[in-house]
Amino acid sequence: MVKAMRQMKVEEKEKEKKPKFQMNDHIDILIEVLKRLDGPSLGVAACVCRLWCTLTRSDSLWEHLCFRHVSSPPPSSVRPVVVALGGYKRLYMVCVRPVLSRLRNSDSELVWTRDEVQLSLSLFCVDYYERRLGGGATSASSLMFLCNPVNV
């Protein structure tokens, strides 16, 4: 992608001095676009180039993704808690995505309720704690049940 863009630049200079729109020059717009992607697409976007990779690592994007479908925005006290427990990206991967897919069998309107948010946060916290318990007893498999396919 970067190579293609470079080529375009070269061609440009040869043609006219007409300014063309380079996405990577406008990071704020880029972020706005990335904000609207879903989880898997964000993952793919991270593989595009170094700039995109850095941007997609930013937790605020994932925070946006986690709470995009919440009916009312979460209180400000949530952020420090989530950050302390491992960050929004992890929250999404480990809790939000499986919970959402499990609770919504059909592709209906994806709107979280506050209860579902709370449940996810609690499960996330248990996960954090189990990882801290560490070695000895068990691996942190408390959330593994979320990964199992539903058998009807």
Add this chain to the structure above:
Amino acid sequence: MSPYDSATSAGSSSGSSSASSSTKLADIDGLLAGAGYKVRASDLRHVAQRLERLETAMVNSPVELSQLASSDTVHYNPSDIASWVDSLLSEFNHTPSLPSDLPDLPDIVVGPGINPTVKNEADATWTDNDAPPQQQQNMQSLTIPPNQLTVVTAMEEDSGIRLVHLLMTCAESVQRGEFSLAGSLIDEMQSLLRRVNTTCGIGKVAGYFIEALSRRIFTPQASSLFGGSVSGSGSASAYENELLYHHFYEACPYLKFAHFTANQAILEAFDGHDCVHVIDFNLMHGLQWPALIQALALRPGGPPLLRLTGIGPPSPDGRDSLREIGLRLAELARSVNVRFAFRGVAAQRLEDVKLWMLQVNSKEAVAVNSIMQLHRLLGSDPNRSPPIEIVLGWIRQLNPKIMTVIEHEANHNQPGFMDRFTESLYYYSTMFDSLEACTLQPEKALAEIYIQREICNVVSCEGLARFERHEPLAKWRSRLGQAGFSPLHLGSNAFKQARMLLTLFSAEGYCVEENEGCLTLGWHSRPLISASAWQAVPDANSPLGIVNHHHNNHNAL
């Protein structure tokens, strides 16, 4: 299942329920009817056998599946399972590359030297294609060695039923004291076990019960090894107990349900208080508390000062396991900015705990949390006052804002052995059934050991050594009512949360029910665990004079 899909699309001319119009409604199996299938109750065994065979055939010849999907045969009325399965099986019999069809073995005792007689049940649905002559040929040349049973035949089903019957007979003879008869029954059951699938279903449960019974009959002293103590077996180490408990927590939702429901109730009870104190009767790894800490951190108005007192058995090897758990919890609390203090109380038995050890101060709101601990106090020594009364007494003196009680929903404390045995057989069969859905290993295996220990204690121990004295919710209600507690209703939030939690589990058989303000979690409408909340009734006229550590406004309650 693609053949079925093709069947439904092909058979959309389905006004034709006339295919089975001759079947009387009374004959049709009710449970399957609820799922949309019409099978005569008398046909059930036949259908089950055919389905097994169909599965075997499909497994053995995956290539033919696509043929089936595009076959010209139209499957009418797929809700009539019997004929549908038969028509599919006949499809398989068309293709020559298939292994020859297995004959029916309905009423045959498979012994070492016996060739199963080949019998084809006279059945109209077999005759509508040119398979029969081919089949006859195949079958006549067939002698299936008895141990090559890939099909669950009626024989195995009978073995399961026989096992249950033998278990009951054995238990009854134990109750009557006829130990020699009981012993011989154990031998018979063990030989029968060899012919039954013990990796799932009735075989597995029966195996555990047979073991528990033989412990009771042959080594009653050894079974007292499972006696006593706050959180488990006397001789089995606390570490082992914690490990098994943790795996039981992972493998099935019962403990998660318990924790989340109790936390929700405690959270609601602590609303508006700035100093709160939770007393946990069985700390284990403290898995319940991270969620409460996080919920308190996020509550509107900010988190209170949280004190946690964890009670647990003393660790034999000098490790202070209670303190270690406390440190982990404190670390968590610190990262989410909740002021937290932990205190561990090591006690072998809950009745040994004294009020002063808990160091409750008058300004804080107290919550007592008992997850499957109260039933252990029901065994009593005639020379001493009953432990349950001692403990409920000091809980009452604490005057907690809330006491959360989670118990097994079972009646395993009846005086008669036979009653206990029967009840526990049904209870634990249901529980093992629910565990089948779990695919996590080693969680599942260790969870089974955890349950097996309970079974052993219920069946093979007596007196003080038997501490798994489960009682149902109704009995706890009257017991706690008499001890001076009144019920607090668990709100709809707890119910919603429990429901949500269950939809996240992979098995769709769990059900949450509300029972007069208490919640129960069960498997297929059999409740297995109950959660309830209580508070102490203020007693101004108590003859014993409840010592109030708190400046209580009796009116304010």
